[in-house]
Amino acid sequence: METLVSHRKDAAPPKINLRSPNVVMRLNRMGAFHQTRLSFLRVLLRKLKKDNWYFDRPVWRIDNEGVGVATYCARGPDRIYSLIVFSHNLEDEQRSDRVIAKAWDATFVLFDGEATEEQITRLNSSVPLQEAGRISETELILGRANKSLRLFSYVRECLASGSQPKRSIIDETGYLMRTTAVYGAGKFGAADLKLWGERSEFSSSFQPEMLAVWLTRMFSVDLVEHMAWVDSPMSCVRLDRQIRRQLGVGNATGLGMAPFLINHPTLIHSWINARETALARIRSLDSVDAALLSDFQTLIRRAKLSQENWKVDDQQQTNKIECLSNDFDALLGKTLELTESTRYPWNILYIWSTENMSIEGQEALISLMMEPFGYLIDDLSSTMSADETALNRINGDQTTFELKKIVRETYDWAASIDFNTNSERARIWYISEEKLEPRLGERFNEELDLFEQPLSPGYDAMRLMRDLTQSNECTNVADFLLLFPEHRHTVRRVQTVSTMRYAEIRDNTISADMTPIDLLRCKLSFFGATKFDPRSDRWLRINLFQHMPFPDELLNFDPDDMVFPKLID
Amino acid sequence: MSWSLGETGAIALKATRGAGMTWGLAEEASEAIVWLQGRGLPGVSALCRYLNWYSSQRSLMPEWTGTLLENTANPYCPFSIGTAISDGAIEIPDDRNTKISLGLIRQPLLLLPFVSNRMQEGYGFHIGEVSVLFALGKEKLVSHSDMSNTLLVDQAECFIRPISEVPIKPQPEIPSLRLPDCYGGCIEVLNTFAGRIYAPSTELSRSRGAGGNSNIGD
Numbered sequence: 135m136e137t138l139v140s141h142r143k144d145a146a147p148p149k150i151n152l153r154s155p156n157v158v159m160r161l162n163r164m165g166a167f168h169q170t171r172l173s174f175l176r177v178l179l180r181k182l183k184k185d186n187w188y189f190d191r192p193v194w195r196i197d198n199e200g201v202g203v204a205t206y207c208a209r210g211p212d213r214i215y216s217l218i219v220f221s222h223n224l225e226d227e228q229r230s231d232r233v234i235a236k237a238w239d240a241t242f243v244l245f246d247g248e249a250t251e252e253q254i255t256r257l258n259s260s261v262p263l264q265e266a267g268r269i270s271e272t273e274l275i276l277g278r279a280n281k282s283l284r285l286f287s288y289v290r291e292c293l294a295s296g297s298q299p300k301r302s303i304i305d306e307t308g309y310l311m312r313t314t315a316v317y318g319a320g321k322f323g324a325a326d327l328k329l330w331g332e333r334s335e336f337s338s339s340f341q342p343e344m345l346a347v348w349l350t351r352m353f354s355v356d357l358v359e360h361m362a363w364v365d366s367p368m369s370c371v372r373l374d375r376q377i378r379r380q381l382g383v384g385n386a387t388g389l390g391m392a393p394f395l396i397n398h399p400t401l402i403h404s405w406i407n408a409r410e411t412a413l414a415r416i417r418s419l420d421s422v423d424a425a426l427l428s429d430f431q432t433l434i435r436r437a438k439l440s441q442e443n444w445k446v447d448d449q450q451q452t453n454k455i456e457c458l459s460n461d462f463d464a465l466l467g468k469t470l471e472l473t474e475s476t477r478y479p480w481n482i483l484y485i486w487s488t489e490n491m492s493i494e495g496q497e498a499l500i501s502l503m504m505e506p507f508g509y510l511i512d513d514l515s516s517t518m519s520a521d522e523t524a525l526n527r528i529n530g531d532q533t534t535f536e537l538k539k540i541v542r543e544t545y546d547w548a549a550s551i552d553f554n555t556n557s558e559r560a561r562i563w564y565i566s567e568e569k570l571e572p573r574l575g576e577r578f579n580e581e582l583d584l585f586e587q588p589l590s591p592g593y594d595a596m597r598l599m600r601d602l603t604q605s606n607e608c609t610n611v612a613d614f615l616l617l618f619p620e621h622r623h624t625v626r627r628v629q630t631v632s633t634m635r636y637a638e639i640r641d642n643t644i645s646a647d648m649t650p651i652d653l654l655r656c657k658l659s660f661f662g663a664t665k666f667d668p669r670s671d672r673w674l675r676i677n678l679f680q681h682m683p684f685p686d687e688l689l690n691f692d693p694d695d696m697v698f699p700k701l702i703d
Numbered sequence: 704m705s706w707s708l709g710e711t712g713a714i715a716l717k718a719t720r721g722a723g724m725t726w727g728l729a730e731e732a733s734e735a736i737v738w739l740q741g742r743g744l745p746g747v748s749a750l751c752r753y754l755n756w757y758s759s760q761r762s763l764m765p766e767w768t769g770t771l772l773e774n775t776a777n778p779y780c781p782f783s784i785g786t787a788i789s790d791g792a793i794e795i796p797d798d799r800n801t802k803i804s805l806g807l808i809r810q811p812l813l814l815l816p817f818v819s820n821r822m823q824e825g826y827g828f829h830i831g832e833v834s835v836l837f838a839l840g841k842e843k844l845v846s847h848s849d850m851s852n853t854l855l856v857d858q859a860e861c862f863i864r865p866i867s868e869v870p871i872k873p874q875p876e877i878p879s880l881r882l883p884d885c886y887g888g889c890i891e892v893l894n895t896f897a898g899r900i901y902a903p904s905t906e907l908s909r910s911r912g913a914g915g916n917s918n919i920g921d
Contacts, residue, residue, distance in 0.1 A: 270705065271881060320709025326880050327709065523709075525734045527820065530790030567901035575902075585902040588726045612792035615727075616769055622727020622786070 150417045150481060152410045152635070156547065159406070159640040164395075165652025166454070166494045168501040171508060171694055172408055173662030175678060177515040178344040179693035181335055185211055189349075189685035191356070192216075192248070198364045199223050200357060203258065206349040206685070207248055210335060215274070215342075216245040217349035218254060220262050221357060229280050231314045231386035238264070240311065240353065244275035244346040246325065264315070265569070268323040274342040276324055277316035279350055282307050282384060286358055289373070293362035296369040304380045305443045308665055308677045311354040312384025316343050328523065338515045339401065340661060344678075351383040351679050375687070379696070382680030385663070388673035390571045392653040393563065396589050399630060399637035400520040405660050406636035408518045409500075412511035416503050417481040419510075424474055426506055431469050433502055436698035438462040440664070443699075448668040454494045461487075461495025508694060518660075526630045528622070530612030534602055537611055537625065540632040541599050547640040548592035549599075560646035563589040574650060574672060590644040591631075594624040664697070706882035706890060712737040714890060715750055717897035719782075722754045723761065728782050731817075735785065738816040740882055745855055746812065747882060751889040752857065753781065753810040754896050764809075778809035778858040785817030795821050795863060802864035811861050812854040818863065831859035 157163065169176070187210045196202040206217040219242040228237045241262045245253070253272070260267030261276065269276055285307040292299040318340070320326040330336055355378055362370040395402050422430075441458050468486055472479045480503055487496045504511055542549070551558050562577040564585040572589075575582045588594065598621045601614075608614040615622055631637035642648060650672040658666070663676035681699055683691040706714075716733035720726060732750065739746025757764075763777045767784060769792065784805055787793045795803060808814055811830045818828050882890070 268705075271707070320707030323705060323707060323710070326707045328880060523712075523737070525730055528786075528790055530792060564902045565900060566904040567898065568904035570901065573902075573904075580905070582902055585900055610791075612787070612790040613769070615790060616767075616787070616792060619728065619783075620725050622725055623730055624727075626727060626730070 150414045152407075152414050155635045155638070156640055158410060159636060159638060161639065161641040161648065161652040163493050163497065164639070164656035165649065166492075166497045167656050167659035168498050169659055169662045169664055169697065170409060170412070170501045170504045171512065172412060172504070172515050172518065173660055174338055174340045174518075175344045175348065175662035175682070176693065176697070177338045177518075178341050178348070179682060179688065180512070181341075182208070182210070183688050183693060185335070187211075187688070189352075189688075191352075193254070194356070194360075196221055196357065196360055200361055200364075203254060204353060204356065205249065205254070206352060208345060208349065208685070213246075213333070213335070214248050215345060216247065216249050217346055217353070218243050218245050218249055218257055218261070219350065219353050220258060221353075222262065224280070226283065229283065231280065231312070235314065236266075238262075238278035238314065239281045240350070240357075241278045242275075242346065242350060242353075243269060243273040243277075243324075244342050244349075246272050246274055246330070265322060270323055271325045271329060273324050274330060275316060275318045275346040276322055277313055277346060277350070279311040279313045279354070279383070281311050281354075282309055286310050286354075289358050290361045290365065293359060293373060294365035294370050296366075296371050298371070298374045298377055301377060301380060304377060306445070307384070308380070308680055309351075309354070309382050309384035310358055311350065312386055312675065313347060313350065314386050315390075316347060316385075318343050331519075331521070337519065339405065339519045344661070347383050347385075347678055348682075349685065351381070352685055354383065355381060355684070378684065379681050379687075380699075382664075382677040382682070385658075385676050385678055386669075386673065387654050387658060387676065388571075389573055389650055391657055392574075392650045392672075393572050393587065393589050395639060395653050395657055396591065396643060398520075398522055399627065400522050400634065403631075403634035403637040404520045405518050407634070408514040410636065412504055412507075412514055413484070413500050415510050416507050417478070417484050419480055419507075420477055421474060422472065422476070422479045427469065427472055427474075427479075430502070430506060431466060432701065433505055433698065434462055434466050434469065435701055437498065437502055439701065440698045444665050446667045451666065451668050454492065457492040458494050458498060461491040461498065464490060465495070465499060505694070526626055528611060528615070528626050529629055530610060530615070532611045532629070534605070534608050534610060534614050537614075537628065538599065538602050541595055541602070541628055544628060544632045544638065545592060545595040545599075548596050548642070551592065551596075551642050551645075553593050553596055557646040558642055559593065559644055561644040561648060563587040563644070577644070588623055590642070591624070591627060591638060592640075592642050593644060594621075595628060597621070598624045598628065705884060706886065708737050708741055708880050708882070711740060711747060711882050711890075714893045714897055715747070717900055718750070718754060718893035719896070721896040721899035722758055724782065728786065731786050731789075732782050732813070735782070735813055735816040738819075739812065741880060744812065744815070747886050747889045747893070748855060749810045749812040751892045752855075753813060755892065756809060756857075758896075775807055778807040779805075781808050781810055781813035781817075784808060785814050788814075789817045789820050791821075795826070800865065802862055805861040805863065807858055808861045809858045811856065811859050814861060815854070822863070826863050826865055829862050829864065830854060831856065831861075 187208055189206060189208055191204065191206050193203060193205040196204060200221055201223045202221055204219045208215045219240050221240050224237055224239045241264060243257055243261050260269060264278055288303060289299045318324060336342060355373060359372055441455060444455050446452055468483060487499045553559055556578055559577055562575045562582045564573055564575055564582050564587055566573045601618050601621060605614060605617060608617060611625060615625060651668050651674050654674055655666050658676050663678055664680055665677040667675040669675060681696045682693050683696060712733045715736040716729050719729035719732040736746040736750055764780055765775050765777055767779055767787060
């Protein structure tokens with residue numbers, strides 16, 4: 135698939151193709167994606183900085199127990215958004231990351247504008263209830279967060295006693311609070327995407343979510359400083375600004391997010407296509423100057439520093455992180471072979487990585503390669519959204535011959551799977567009635583067939599193919615669907631994804647060895663998450679905004695130079 | 704309390720599936736409801752009534768197999784006929800002299816989004832004896848008057864026929880892309896149907912979900 139490039143100066147330019155979906159859209163690779171400068175939190179911070187947004191905290195009514203309300207306003211050229219946070223006094227035994235929890239340390243909304251007292255009062259009666267309450271079209275986001283109790287208590291005690299927390303202890307957790315759900319796009323009564331989706335500040339995906347989480351990070355630090363002040367007003371100190379930037383916002387994510395990648399093929403294509411286009415543009419560059427090469431080597435060292443602080447309990451991920459360390463060493467060595475006269479140096483690095491680095495390392499390299507080339511790739515962020523509110527109309531005039539052809543082309547990977555074996559159909563996606571959340575069951579051990587969600591496109595496509603093959607009397611899709619209405623959703627999907635190379639995950643999403651956290655990590659990497667910390671095969675914790683500037687620092691720092699710790703820090 | 708159109712569509716999808724229709728048809732129903740409500744038409748009411756009727760009377764419903772049966776005693780499913788129109792299995796010819804009978808349709812309001820998608824300029828969509836709606840192409844709808852009550856009928860003979868004169872009347876302003884409070888009862892009904900697609904939780908599934916083995920001190 136890839137065209138190998140010659141090192142000779144007189145060689146013709148290599149033809150750099152986008153990577154094949156058969157390479158990219160595999161779960162083991164998607165589960166190794168890293169954040170990039172196209173990730174949504176980075177797009178947001180760039181935009182806020184470029185347009186000179188500024189921030190304040192009009193309301194801080196948090197009492198000595200840490201209970202009350204605070205508001206944070208983001209003020210831009212045309213609009214204001216407010217994070218309204220309700221802070222609660224939560225008993226330790228009530229604190230849970232599980233979606234079935236009923237109480238949290240903090241609950242919040244992102245409000246469209248600056249809220250009046252009446253609006254804050256209204257929200258105070260519903261936001262703390264989360265899914266059991268209702269919000270309105272003036273709210274874009276609903277969410278909640280819990281303290282990382284151990285780190286929060288430690289930092290509070292340090293600050294109260296007039297000392298700074300140790301960086302090594304901060305790094306063990308990396309955040310004071312972690313969100314356990316951040317809902318947007320019309321859920322629980324929030325504003326529909328159509329109401330705000332065309333605003334320039336939200337032109338990429340998940341921008342209101344990112345804004346809400348970033349401001350929640352600010353709240354988490356304000357709260358710990360406040361509680362330290364409560365403990366000891368005379369001796370307390372503010373958190374050192376460098377140490378403060380070591381704190382991101384945690385997030386615990388489970389299966390609720392997993393079906394998203396399957397249910398939004400157009401959007402997923404737009405994300406991955408942007409990323410792959412960026413990679414292809416960089417690989418096509420014909421040279422690198424010495425200064426940039428030196429900067430890139432520094433960047434690898436900074437990434438390695440970040441990797442050294444990435445510690446997890448999960449043994450499989452630990453092994454991958456150890457491989458990544460070796461990968462960075464080898465990569466650094468490889469870059470030392472490059473000079474200003476090396477032609478297509480980035481392509482050489484990429485091709486070399488596919489033969490010498492782990493998948494985790496290859497994807498980390500892609501992330502690093504994008505860092506110096508904002509001028510070349512940042513425009514792609516505006517392509518990373520899609521209006522999926524309207525269904526793709528089924529083309530009933532399409533011949534069944536043509537439909538069979540595109541099934542064969544798009545689902546060639548599925549044709550090699552023997553779905554008659556139990557292990558290839560071992561899993562079943564369903565929604566639990568308890569919290570209306572997606573879950574993954576064992577098909578042959580649990581009575582779940584009646585509740586199956588259509589989240590196995592490969593299997594569905596093969597069943598469609600079987601019936602298409604056996605119904606030669608149908609000449610077009612409209613006729614076929616009269617006979618086989620049960621394939622309607624699959625026909626629509628096939629017709630939709632066949633025009634977009636990265637719309638479909640090319641793996642069996644119901645097989646016994648499918649790992650749901652691969653789906654989660656892929657999506658979270660596009661958010662900009664770091665420190666992926668698998669807690670089982672189906673949920674993980676991450677860190678968002680770690681090392682990034684806080685709202686009061688945005689004017690003074692370049693957020694694109696902060697994702698990895700500085701070597702001198 | 705009000706509902707966003709996004710969550711209205713999500714409830715419609717689950718409810719339609721819960722009532723026993725295929726996932727593909729449920730997707731179409733969901734989009735149809737959002738289409739109608741987005742234009743100020745009572746799609747949720749129509750769906751609510753339809754699913755209630757469908758759950759008890761579906762065995763009486765004639766199956767559409769490619770040829771419409773006129774004068775049937777029992778009505779057709781608006782989604783089956785609607786998707787047949789949007790797929791092109793029921794053709795809407797360009798011939799200005801042709802009248803197309805769509806048969807007796809249950810909750811014919813639900814047919815409107817599908818018809819609109821295929822409607823040619825110069826044709827009108829008729830529910831019962833009264834011509835209530837003219838279409839000027841895919842997205843532009845022009846009505847005689849407030850259609851909300853007129854169109855919310857249990858069943859009616861529907862047909863498409865050419866119209867000689869198209870009234871030029873702007874679409875009414877839709878006050879909000881929201882489902883107002885008064886739909887609370889309908890939402891409850893739809894939630895009941897939607898509940899049929901949810902599986903009871905087990906301790907195993909709970910313990911394996913996010914946060915399942917978390918430590919409060921983390």
